[in-house]
Amino acid sequence: MSHWIILPVVLPAMLAPIIGFVMRYDIVLARIASTVGTALLLAISIVLLVMAMDGTTHIYRLGDWPAPFGIVLVLDRLSALMVLLTSLLAMMVLLHAMATGWDKRGRHFHALFQFQLMGICGAFLTGDIFNLFVFFEILLIASYGLMIHSGGRERMRAGLQYVVMNLAGSTLFLFALGTLYASTGTLNIADLAAKIPDIPADEAGLVRVAAMLLMIVFAVKAALFPVQFWLPATYANAPAPVAALFAIMTKVGAYAILRVHTVVFGPGVPGTDGMIDAWLFPAAIVTIALGAFGVLGAKRLMPLIGFSVVGSMGTLLVAVAAFSPVATTAALYYMVHSTFAAACLFLIADLVISRRNGDSLTPKAATVQNGLFAAIFFAAVIAMAGMPPLSGFLGKLLVLDALRDPDVIVWAWTAILAGSLLTIVGFARAGSVLFWKSTAIESSVLEVEAVAQPDVATPAQVTPVMLALSALVVLSVFAGPVAGYLEQTSEQLFDRAGYISAVLAPGEEG
């Protein structure tokens, strides 16, 4: 039993209180500790990925209690991939927050940031569904703090909505867990996966209720219609680096749907067969449409990007709803891609907005480095909208290719293709207002605006955006090997018997 598996949880959990209590007044020290911690997390997640690469499912028994009685952490290809994705994104966001000074605008940014990482990594690693609830609460309570970081009237009110929404979601989660425990007597994911297929379809009413409740809870996290309405307001009013970090939070919801609804209530289980995808698919289609129209109609830049995230979650969940290994491979590729694309957009938007004095989409005089920002924004939009040559195109192509079943092809292809078109139009409008019309204004009112020219973006401020962009480039260039790994990942995910026997195996080592 390797202790590496618990390190992504323990390291931030140890670091966060130290930063919070000891380095509270010393921003330099807190920055150093937070950067070192995130770099270590990155190293650990690479080790975990190498460990998971050979295809064995690694188990960590907390307190060495055997599986259905104690809590287990499970490391397979999927969780290793998600932890690596989290730590890469965290590094970019942290560098951006430090370079732009966001972390100085309120206390405890770094402590909350580490708690957030602890919750996200724990949610990806746990093999117990009640433990998943606990890690959800950890990541949520840290996200409440980050969401209202640096305060302000609109941010506090949007934060309040976000908190209320998620508290209601947590209550539903507990109802679902109670129902599940009452009907099966266990909360271990592998044990549930072993017991639920034995329940005959006409006695599985409570299990179906629990499956749908869990679905709603995860849909709240993943911003799926009809519970997506919190996302644009939250992302638009959160500090931009936090919004970029939240790009992984919606993926936690998608991951939980993948894990729980594939392994526990997956295809072939008599009690819930066909029920999940029958609801998930139309909801995801509507989500794509909502995201696309939102992008088209947004009057400010941050909600616009928020709606594009909603649209990308719709595309992702359309692929998840197929619950087949091929479609899951496509969904995973699109998940990695859309995380970096959304982060890249939020980070570049922050650089632009902080120099434009507000994020309304109205022509204003061009700011410094208009060309550079326009180029980065253009590249990020190409990725987000799914145009070649960046990975968004490949991701959407994989998703379309996976959804060739005659029952779904009309809806899925129409929604994804039309949604992409609307997203492109919406972003093109935003980009031309932000970057082209502003150059037209500048020539007429040059002397007025010349008085207060904002600061030039330093290399340190541009680097994180460039890192996110280069992650997208790497993802497109090495699409073959990445897709190969993801194919094995979805095979492992659908190998339910392998998962059950690995987790429930009697403990033979110390």
Added chain:
Amino acid sequence: MEFLVASAIGAMTAGGVYLLLRLRTFPVILGLALLSYAVNVFLFSSGRLAIDMSPILSKYGEASYTDPLPQALVLTAIVISFGMTAVLVMISLGAYLEADSDEIDIDQADLDEDAAK
């Protein structure tokens, strides 16, 4: 006893949902508190209701026992929901002091006004 517990959970949930749909923060906080009480009782009863049984196995004789796991779960849930309610109260207090109003929805007119500035 089953009827009593079930109707208590139902009443608390109904009241909680009703209060949650109010526009002001104070009823919403009370609604969430009620909902969390309801879910705690619900979790507690998910291990079957039993009277006069200890949640541990006895090695002296055949004394039956009640399921200890829901009790542990409910303890965790109580701690978390209590902490969350405290956070919610602080955030809504902050929002009230910032915005001079305790309405929970974001007024679209306000946002447009801000965007126009």
